[in-house]
Amino acid sequence: MAFPQDIDALTKAFSGFGVDENAIIWILGKWYPEQRRSFRKGCSQFFWEDERLFERWDDNHIAFLEREFLRFKNAMVLWILHPWERDARMAKEALKNREYDILIEIACTRSSEELLGTRRAYHSLFDHSIEEDVAYSVHDNNRNLLVALVSSYRYEGPKVNEEIAKKEAKTLWEAFKNVNKNPIEDGEVVRIITTRSKLHLKSVFNHYKVVSGKNIEEDLEEDSSLKDAIQCLSSPKAYFSRILDIAMMGGADEKHKEALTRIIVTQADAYMKEIAEEYLQQYGVSLSQKIEETTKGNYKDFLLTLVSRGV
Amino acid sequence: MSTLVVPESIPSAIEDCEQLRKAFQGWGTNEKLIISILAHRNAAQRKIIRQTYAEKYGEDLLKSLERELTSDFEIVVLLWTLDPTDRDAFLANEATRKWKATNQVLLEIACTRTSNELLSARQAYHARFKRSLEEDVAYHTTGDFRKLLVPLVSSYRYEGPEVNTTLAKSEAKILHEKIKEKAYNHEDVIRILTTRSKEQLIATFNNYNNDFGNAINKDLKADPKDEFQAALRALVKCLTRPEKYFEKALRLAINKNGTDEFALTRIVTTRAGVDMKKIKEEYQRRNSVPLERAIGSDTSGHYEEMLLALIGHGES
Numbered sequence: 001m002a003f004p005q006d007i008d009a010l011t012k013a014f015s016g017f018g019v020d021e022n023a024i025i026w027i028l029g030k031w032y033p034e035q036r037r038s039f040r041k042g043c044s045q046f047f048w049e050d051e052r053l054f055e056r057w058d059d060n061h062i063a064f065l066e067r068e069f070l071r072f073k074n075a076m077v078l079w080i081l082h083p084w085e086r087d088a089r090m091a092k093e094a095l096k097n098r099e100y101d102i103l104i105e106i107a108c109t110r111s112s113e114e115l116l117g118t119r120r121a122y123h124s125l126f127d128h129s130i131e132e133d134v135a136y137s138v139h140d141n142n143r144n145l146l147v148a149l150v151s152s153y154r155y156e157g158p159k160v161n162e163e164i165a166k167k168e169a170k171t172l173w174e175a176f177k178n179v180n181k182n183p184i185e186d187g188e189v190v191r192i193i194t195t196r197s198k199l200h201l202k203s204v205f206n207h208y209k210v211v212s213g214k215n216i217e218e219d220l221e222e223d224s225s226l227k228d229a230i231q232c233l234s235s236p237k238a239y240f241s242r243i244l245d246i247a248m249m250g251g252a253d254e255k256h257k258e259a260l261t262r263i264i265v266t267q268a269d270a271y272m273k274e275i276a277e278e279y280l281q282q283y284g285v286s287l288s289q290k291i292e293e294t295t296k297g298n299y300k301d302f303l304l305t306l307v308s309r310g311v
Numbered sequence: 312m313s314t315l316v317v318p319e320s321i322p323s324a325i326e327d328c329e330q331l332r333k334a335f336q337g338w339g340t341n342e343k344l345i346i347s348i349l350a351h352r353n354a355a356q357r358k359i360i361r362q363t364y365a366e367k368y369g370e371d372l373l374k375s376l377e378r379e380l381t382s383d384f385e386i387v388v389l390l391w392t393l394d395p396t397d398r399d400a401f402l403a404n405e406a407t408r409k410w411k412a413t414n415q416v417l418l419e420i421a422c423t424r425t426s427n428e429l430l431s432a433r434q435a436y437h438a439r440f441k442r443s444l445e446e447d448v449a450y451h452t453t454g455d456f457r458k459l460l461v462p463l464v465s466s467y468r469y470e471g472p473e474v475n476t477t478l479a480k481s482e483a484k485i486l487h488e489k490i491k492e493k494a495y496n497h498e499d500v501i502r503i504l505t506t507r508s509k510e511q512l513i514a515t516f517n518n519y520n521n522d523f524g525n526a527i528n529k530d531l532k533a534d535p536k537d538e539f540q541a542a543l544r545a546l547v548k549c550l551t552r553p554e555k556y557f558e559k560a561l562r563l564a565i566n567k568n569g570t571d572e573f574a575l576t577r578i579v580t581t582r583a584g585v586d587m588k589k590i591k592e593e594y595q596r597r598n599s600v601p602l603e604r605a606i607g608s609d610t611s612g613h614y615e616e617m618l619l620a621l622i623g624h625g626e627s
Contacts, residue, residue, distance in 0.1 A: 112437075116430065116467075119467045120467075123467075123469050123470070123471070127469060127471055127473045128469050128508075129426075129466065129467055129468050129469045129506060129508070130467075131462070131465070131466060131467070131505075131506045132468075132469070132502075132506035132507055132508075135502040135506045136502070136506075143498070143502075144498075147462060147502075147506075148461065148462070148465070151445070151462060151465035151466065151467070152443070152445065152465065153430075153433050153434075153437075153443055153444075153445065153465070154443050154446075155437045155441060155442050155443045155446070156437070157437070157441050159441040159442075187457065187458075191446075191449040191450070191457070191461070194445075195443060195445045195446035195449045195450075195461070196446055197442070197443065197446070
C-alpha cells in the first residue's frame with residue numbers, strides 16, 4: 001500500500017505548471033507494482049475504471065502531462081535560440097494559430113533593429129517575407145494593422161514634434177469617439193500607431209489624456225488588436241506583467257500558460273528588472289515568489305534563475 | 312551593367328584628395344579636374360576619398376563641393392558623391408515632401424533597389440531626418456496612394472529564387488479579377504504587389520499573360536489618364552523590367568519643355584553604377600538616337616560633361 005502522503009505528493013507533482021521531477025524520482029521510482037496499483041485506484045483525478053477491469057489513464061491527462069514535461073525543454077530551446085530566429089519562429093507559429101496578440105507583442109516591444117533582424121531571419125527560415133505571410137494569412141480587419149506593424153522601422157532618436165503629437169492625439173480621440181467606424185479601419189489611426197516613433201507616441205498618449213480626460217487604453221475595446229498594440233507601445237512593462245499574472249492564474253488555459261515561458265525568456269535580458277518591479281507593485285507579491293508558488297521542478301528552477309539574473 | 316569607366320590603376324585616395332583640393336583653389340574651380348576624378352570612381356572608392364579628404368582637410372568633401380560649385384553641375388556632383396544609401400534617403404525625402412500623384416520616385420526607389428539597399432536607405436533616413444521614411448510617406452500621402460506607398464517603402468521582400476507556381480497562378484487570377492472589376496485599389500492587389508518577392512511576381516505576371524491573353528500592364532491601361540493605374544504600371548515595370556521604366560523616365564525628362572534636370576540627374580547618378588548600359592540600349596532601341604546625343608543636345612557646359620562621363624561617353 002502506498003502512503004497517503006506519497007500519493008498526495010505524486011498527484012501534486014503531476015498537476016500544474018511543469019512537473020516535480022524530484023518527487024517523481026524519489027517516490028514513484030521506489031514503488032513496487034502494488035503501490036503503483038493503489039495509486040491508480042486511489043487517484044480518481046487521473047484514472048478511471050475501464051469496463052474491462054483495469055485502471056485506465058485519462059487521455060486528456062496524458063496529453064496534459066506531455067505538455068507539462070515539455071515546458072522545461074521548450075523554455076531551454078527558446079533561451080538558446082538567436083533572438084532573431086526565436087522571434088521569427090514565434091511569429092510563424094502565432095500566425096498559424098491566429099494568435100495576433102503575440103505578433104503584436106513582437107512587433108511593438110522589440111527595438112527597430114531587433115525587429116529588422118527578425119525579418120531577416122524569417123527570410124532564411126521560411127523563404128518568404130514576414131509581411132507577405134501576414135498579409136496572406138490575415139483576412140479580417142486586423143490585416144492592415146498587423147502588416148504595417150511587422151513592417152515598421154521606427155525612428156528611435158530623441159526628436160519629437162510636439163505640435164504634430166498634439167494634433168495626432170486629437171485625431172485619435174475623434175476616431176475613437178466615432179461610433180460608426182471601427183477605429184482599426186481608420187487609416188489615420190493605423191498610420192499614427194504603426195509609423196510614429198515610440199517617443200513621439202508617448203507624447204501623443206500624454207496629449208490624449210489631456211484632450212479626453214482618460215488614458216487612451218480606457219477608451220478602447222477590450223480584446224482588440226488596437227488596444228494590445230497601444231499597450232505594448234505605451235507601457236510594455238505593464239503589458240508584460242499583466243500577461244504574466246494571467247498566465248499564473250488558476251485555471252489558465254494552455255495559450256495563456258505558454259506566455260509565462262515566452263515572456264520570461266524573451267525579457268530576461270531586456271526589461272526583466274522593470275517587469276518584476278511593476279509586477280510587485282500591481283499584484284502585491286514578488287514575481288519570483290509567484291513563480292515559486294505556481295510552477296514545479298526543473299521548469300520552475302530554470303525560470304527563477306532567469307528572473308533573478310537581472311533583478 | 313554599369314557604364315562607369317574606372318581606370319585600371321587609379322591614384323591613391325590621398326592623391327585624389329590633393330587633386331580635388333587643387334581644383335577648388337585659386338580663381339574659380341577646375342570643373343574638368345573634378346569630373347576627371349569623381350566621375351571615374353565607384354561607390355567604394357568615392358567613400359574612401361570622402362573619408363580621406365575629411366581626415367586631411369578637416370572638412371567634408373560635400374561641403375567643399377557645395378561651396379565651390381553651382382547650379383545643375385553642383386547637384387549632379389553632390390548626388391554622385393553621396394553614398395548610395397544616403398542618396399536614396401535624400402531622394403526619398405525630396406519626393407515625399409513634394410509628393411504629387413504623378414510623382415513616381417518613391418515607387419522607383421522602393422522597387423528597383425534590392426531589399427537590403429532599401430533597408431539601408433531607411434536606416435540612413437533615420438539618421439538624416441530624425442523620422443522614419445514610412446511615417447513621412449504616410450503623413451504626406453493620402454487615399455489609395457498612401458495604401459500603396461506605405462507598405463511599398465516598408466517592404467523587405469524575400470530575395471531568393473523560390474517560387475510557388477500554384478500561388479503564382481492563383482494570384483494572377485486574383486489580379487485579373489480585380490482589374491476587370493476596376494478595383495485597382497483592392498487590398499489583395501496591393502498585398503500581392505507590395506509583399507511578394509520579385510521572382511514570385513515575375514512568375515505571377517507570366518501566368519497572367521498566359522492565362523488571360525494580355526500583359527498585366529495592358530489591362531492596367533483602361534484609363535490612360537488615371538494616375539493610380541499609371542502608378543501600378545510603373546510599379547510592375549520597375550519590378551520586372553527596370554530598364555524600360557528608366558528609359559521612359561529619361562525620355563520624359565529630356566523631352567519636357569526645358570528639360571527636367573533634377574530627374575535627369577537623379578536617374579543618371581542612381582543608375583550609372585548599376586544598369587545604365589541596359590538603359591542606354593533600351594533608349595537607343597526606343598528613340599533611334601543614342602542617349603549621349605539626346606543629353607548632349609539638351610544640356611550644356613560642365614553639367615553635360617559630367618552626365619556624359621557617368622554614362623560612359625568620352626575618354627576616361
